[in-house]
Amino acid sequence: MKIHQLSLFLENQPGQMIEPCRLLAGAGIDIRSLSLADTRQFGILRAIVSDWKVAAELLESKGYVVNVTEVVAIEVEDRPGGLAELMGLFENSGINIEYMYAFPFGRGNRAVMIFRFDQPDAALERLQAAGINVVGGVDVYNRVQ
């Protein structure tokens, strides 16, 4: 139940975001969610898009370095303590969350968040054992209803 995320190397300068966004727009690819990590010199644009294969090929053909990473989308109760409970699952497990960000949409009273684990399989095992809903790729690419 892992989801493909695209990462793009960008320089930390004005105007760097516009070209990849326009390229995706021109190909009719929707950005479902994204996060931008930045350092003083460069940044990494991470995005979940409606068609990651087409998007990766397109961006690579335009000279971008694209990295495809498997991440996990998890439903989180949208109430005080929801995220804390989820985090509790990984307490003392040795599993590290490298980074996380949220989808701009949810499912009812639940938010959907992207997690990049250092050990995604171990993390998935724990989630399933706890009965936490992991959102599938098709749902995410096509937008969760």
Next chain:
Amino acid sequence: MTPSRFHPASAPDYLPPAQMKSLQLDRLRSVVERAFDNVELFRTRLAERGLTPADIRGLEDISRLPFTVKTDLRDTYPFGLFASPMQEVVRLHASSGTTGKPIVVAYTQQDVDVWTNVMVRSLASCGITHGDIVQNAYGYGLFTGGLGAHYGAEALGATVVPISGGNTERQIMLMKDFKVTAICCTPSYFIHLLERAGELGVDVRELPLKAGVFGAEPWTESMRRHIEAAGGIKAYDIYGLSEIIGPGVAVECWAQNGLHVFEDHFYPEIVDPETGAPLPEGSEGELVITTLSKRAMPMIRYRTRDITSLVPETCPCGRTLRRMRRIGRRSDDMIILRGINVFPSQIEGALLAVEGTLPHYQIVLTREKGLDQMEVQVEVTPEVFSDQIGALEKLHDKLTHSLDHTLGLRVAVRLVKPQTIQRSEGKAKRVIDRRNLG
């Protein structure tokens, strides 16, 4: 391509040293006389020193002669150094010239024949023979690389594909379809070609290509290892410059340990780049060449700006021609940063040590508050890119550390987007010096 295959044109490569010296002296006296009789600048300079051609009695007297430098060619543009009337000149070549006027060089038919002869011997030294299919990706035109390699390969009896530079995809297609066995181009262009082939799913190692004759820019042993491994070929270094004749001044043999100078036509000396004083055999300094048989445009003691040394030992290949070490650097390329000498080849070594293959890079020099700064811009490749900031910061730190360690001074590293450093299909532009603009 066996190393022992002998081409008749290569006979002078094996002359006994005493015979070579006597040939050189005869030719030296005659070229000095020719330049004295026909080139005003040379005549004036000899007169200033109270010399006449008769003062050249032995080879060692060459050090009494004045140097010729690149600006002499610019100052006498276009035809001021010609020793032949235009009726006898069959070819003109010119350097692209980034500033001001280009440099013009001339050839009589005899000069073209000598050039062809040394190129035949060069290609033969790289194990190329008739039956080989040679893709000549040096630029054809005013640049001497294309036509020089072309004439040599044809005279050798090889099949020439005169594709010239550029259009890399077509180069790869023809290389495959024509079953090309040897290529002539700049080493940086061949690396570009390997990259492009990889993107197109062509593994050059699986093609019949066996040898590459690479020149027109300095390159390093580590680039050679990369080219030989990624291309499945033997990579030979060829040296030349338009002012002397073009490619074919010196070339490697199968031993790949120094370039044999075709010293029956080009007499090499090593001098101190600062003072011009001749250096003892084996020491490193600036290469100075005298064209012993050139007619249209004799060059007497031409300062090449290339830094090398002559190898005193004999070569296992059996050639008696003296060898010069490969040019890793030019005195022009040397960057002096806060009093420390830095060569682009050192930077390449440091980058290679971290990444395994040489990424595209560029050196940018600036002056901030009176202090020179060096920034090495390195393109991020798919092999090293990651979705995690930490991994990229680690790469950045490793590159910085490797450069600090190699150069002994603090250098800023900047990771940049792929394809942002300007590519050239010919010579790579590695250093951007902005220190004089502010």
